[in-house]
Amino acid sequence: MNGNTYLYILVMAGVTYLIRLIPLILMRKEIKNVYVKSFLYYVPYVTLAVMTFPSILGATASIWSAWAGFITALILAYRGNSLFKVSILACLSVFVFEFFLL
Amino acid sequence: MQLSNLISGKNEQVEEVWAALRDCAPMVLGVVPFGITCGIMGLTANMSGLETILMSVFVFAGASQFIGISMLSAGITGWGIIILTTLLVNLRHLIMGSSLAPYMIKLPFPLQAFLAFFLTDEAYALTISRSYKVRYSELYQLIVSTMIYLVWILATLAGVGLGSYISDPLTWGLDFAMPATFLVLLIPLLKDHISLIVFGIAAVVSVSAALYLPGKWYIIIACVIATSIGGLLEGDNKNAQ
Known part of the structure; x- marks a missing residue:
């Protein structure tokens, strides 16, 4: 590596930060347009869905342990269990499935 | 008085702090193996420990750091490609930022600019989920964001320091915690x-x-x-x- 690595890091940091800041610079007033509001209303649903899928099915060593973890998380989440409990038990089910059943 | 508030959780702000710490725990669990991997990857790509850690401190974006390290390792150092790749990898934050902006509009701009630095998938997911279920709270966002940031840096440090002694952290199964947490945030909505x-x-x-x-x-x-x-x-x- 040469001295340019630090500059490289700074450029990456600058670009990353600008992307995070631009919406806050552009959206300085309350949004009145109903369709824009509707669009923004569903952004969290969609972003949470795309951050869950497909990574939940590809985060383990095998697709079967991924399904085991996914079904465990789905049932526990539907029953209203806490974030931490669901995450730990889902990870545990993946571990048990991979360690004992595969 | 403050201690009793802290214990009983009566104060609204204290409640936000507890909620933030409680909610970000599983996210943090998922962040650790990625942070350690980032540290190990930096060293493997012939970056120094300091460079790898500074990248986590200043960039704080898992996916673009992984790609940036791989590009450095492959000798790709053209400015155009670096800027374009970072831009494309992080483009989703433009959508997430737009979704959070209406809630943050009333905050002073310096605070908005400060919080923007910490906008990651995980911090966004927790903050927006809390905003839909309870209400938007800048304190909640600040604590969740800074906790994830600190853990990311500490995990990178661990990867740099213990790299050769750790087997691939992504095989631990802990990275499953992150999508599982996203699913838990999604279901009630x-x-x-x-x-x-x-x-x-x-x-x-x-x-x-x-x-x-x-x-x-x-x-x-x-x-x-x-x-x-x-x-x-x-x-x-x-x-x-």
Whole structure:
């Protein structure tokens, strides 16, 4: 590596930060347009869905342990269990499935 | 008095702090193996420990750090390609930032600019989920964001320091905690048929697009298609008011 690595890091940091800041610079007033509001209303649903899928099915060593973890998380989440409990038990089910059943 | 408030959790701000710490615990669990991997990857790519850690301190974006390190390792150092790749990998934050902006509009701009630095998938997911279920709280966002940031840096440090002694952290199974947490945040939001349709479309498009598109493009494609359909179905219904 040469001295340019630090500059490289700074450029990456600058670009990353600008992307995070631009919406806050552009959206300085309350949004009145109903369709824009509707669009923004569903952004969290969609972003949470795309951050869950497909990574939940590809985060383990095998697709079967991924399904085991996914079904465990789905049932526990539907029953209203806490974030931490669901995450730990889902990870545990993946571990048990991979360690004992595969 | 403050201690008794802290214990009983009566004070609203104290409640936000507890909620933030409680909610970010599983996210932190998922962040650790990625942070350690980032540290190990930096050293493998012949970056110094300091360079690898500084990248986590200043960039604080997992996916673009992984790609940046791989590019450095492969000797790709053209400025155009670095800027373009970082831009494309992080493009999803433009959508997430737009979704959070209406809540942050009343905050002083310096605080908005400060919070923007910490906007990651995980911090966004927790903050927006809290905003929908309870209310938006800048204190909650600040604590969640800085906790994830600190853990990311500490995990990178651990990767740099213990790299040769640790087997691949991504095989520990802890990275499963992150999508599992996203799922838990999502389920309670699915209360009506439009949200279920939007969720279904997003999941199907995302899985299909991930098979054929490189990098994180599937996120952008699924976001644009599913939110547009959601917006059209919603029209001028109550949620849009």
